[in-house]
Amino acid sequence: MPHFGDYQNAIYNAGLSGVIPKLPVDYATLEQRASAAMPPSVLGYVQGGCGDEFTQNNNADAFRHWGMTPRMMVDCSRRDLSIDLFGMRLPSPIFMAPVGVIGICTQDGHGDLAAARASAETGVPLMASTLSNDPLESVAGALGDTPGFFQLYTPKDKALAESLVRRAEAAGYKGIVVTLDTWVTGWRPRDLNVANFPQLRGAVLMNYFSDPVFRAMLARPPEEDGAAAVRQWAGVFGKVLTWDDMAWLRSLTTLPLILKGICHPDDARR
Template structure:
């Protein structure tokens, strides 16, 4: 039984399978306990890869606030309800999903596992859980579509400073089978992340996580333009670290490694990316730019204020994601779950309200759904699964979260996610 099987009691079935295998001495290859899973991922990853994945902004207080927000809400079960057959499925943008889970976008997944985005997409295809492909992916959306054509997928758009590149990315997303465009609003400037700063490590500067760009014809034309007008300043003196960076750029650039090592293109591609990555001048008025270029649903990611949700409705978007980027952007910010009820109230059922940031367990998913989320994005936990066991690890994490959600619903007296509401929770003061 898998998450793609839209039947009740999936939690008990997965739980029973694990216990039966334990009779023969077989324990789960991917830890169920969130902390053991995190430790397993840490041991499987390089130090700088782990710091990039795990790190958050500043003192990382926002990441802590995300977890504290979940702790403030407590589940209050109802007894003597018929929960013998439960339904976890939801409908989003015309697709019936087996669970209310989403795979949130995570960039540079090659730092987590050699197969990165490809492995995640294969897990998405097996589980029926949509994956949001990052603009900062390690494999292009076309490669992902080829590797896992059945995977339900959306495209997360970082709005470039070049309009033609934005247009090209959106059109490529349509052609490669993406079902929604998720415009991420909270990363027009990279957050202040001490773990990466102390290491002096930005993966994009090493040619990692820019595969969506190097596969793009508009971006390629920008690189050619740069090569015709190279910078006149002398190149810095080479160091062992710089040579390793050049190797990384060449290895990640399209074409042969040997040819890339002899070519200025990989370095020019990195420099071009750093020039066009984002646009801090973006305003609400410019959202129509994307609407005019696609018929796909448009979702805004990163909302935390009700007035921004109101502006999103006025702009005619098809959905919003309440998120603080897992704490990676603003230190000292509000826990994302605390922002969810106000935005749900403002939207008032007119469009789906999605949620991510700080989710670690099926009980967390339950709480977000009870506070009004239509579906819930999983971030670091699936990356931990990826680090631990590739595509199988991602599938296992989704299974465990879905099973725990199902069992939590049963024990709370809820037979259908559609019946979840604030009455299932109480909020602790302080």
């Protein structure tokens, strides 16, 4: 696990031999470069938020409020950011959140694998999305020694949900991250204005198309009738989960279950 601050030494030292970084390190320039590289439909999905995007912007603004007060005359040349979580020692408390279109954010269509390789290299655990352009087993295979977590969009069909959870466990993921806030798609004006929703165009559905339970629901396999497979996906996506469903989910796996999307303190306590 590198000390993250050491990356700058590597950059400056490479600069002595004339090597300039291929990618910028500041977010504003990264965003500019990504905006130029991505098709507008993908960019809109990634950058856009719900409604007038007030909440999205307010969230970012609220985060900017935080600063750090450094303390002097303490030797912190060797830092320890490690944490204990679910019986694991993790090198830092930082995770990569699941991003369900990361697969189509790279030109080769394998962004999930790219994110997994970044996780392997940095030791920052990846939460691999259900919405993936590569099957969860392939993503797990690219994680190296870094533990991975599988994010579950719980399907309405219980057998399919069970299949995804069992596959994730068999593939070596260390926890199931159950997303609670997306059983229906948000009202996303940027996507609505151009009538674009990537999943309905067949993108990022490989975890379904590779699943034996999902395939058994189809008259013809996705490779032969993609449109019917997408229709079937739209029909099974997004179970409305309640607290009562937790016993069922709990019964499917011995892995930790992490509830994603909890906002209210009372929900967190419960």
